[in-house]
Amino acid sequence: MLLLSLAIIALAVALIALAMIILFKSSYASELTSQLQQFKDSAEQINILRSEVQELRTGLLSIGKRVLEVEQQNEELTQQQAAQKYDDPDAKIYSRAVKMVELGADLEEVIRECELPRAEAELLFSLHKQKGA
Structure with missing residues (x-):
């Protein structure tokens, strides 16, 4: 009888442990899913930001070229003005x-x-x- 009681207690403890393992596994899976979604959202945001940075870089290069052209025109006009002054x-x-x-x-x-x-x-x-x- 003692052996049967011990077996029942051991079975009860094993069931409780199994229930706790299942509960922790479910909680862990839920947390893992949440973190995976955050990772996907972050990756998408990074791609958007990369695209925006590329657009800004392209725009800055275009502006830089235009500034150089304007500086060259300004230099030419300054030289022409100086030449006219002496002519x-x-x-x-x-x-x-x-x-x-x-x-x-x-x-x-x-x-x-x-x-x-x-x-x-x-x-x-x-x-x-x-x-x-």
Whole structure:
């Protein structure tokens, strides 16, 4: 009889252990499924972000090319402007007059040295004062 009681108790303990194993397995499977779904969601988000980064990279390269083109055009225009400045004899006179005004020459000296009409010389002085203010 004692042996039968021990066998029943052992069987009961084994059933309880088996029930706990099944419960833990179910919980573990549920957690594993949840983590697998999170992993899939993260992988999808990474793919989306990679795509967006690639689009940004392509856009930046395009903008960079356009900036280089604009810089080249600006350089060409600056060179053309400088060339015109030296090709135009009147521009040389006005450049000289402006330089004289900046160095502190008086009105009569600028008129005499650059052979400018009084009104133009006065305008240069007026503009120089506005620039300095």
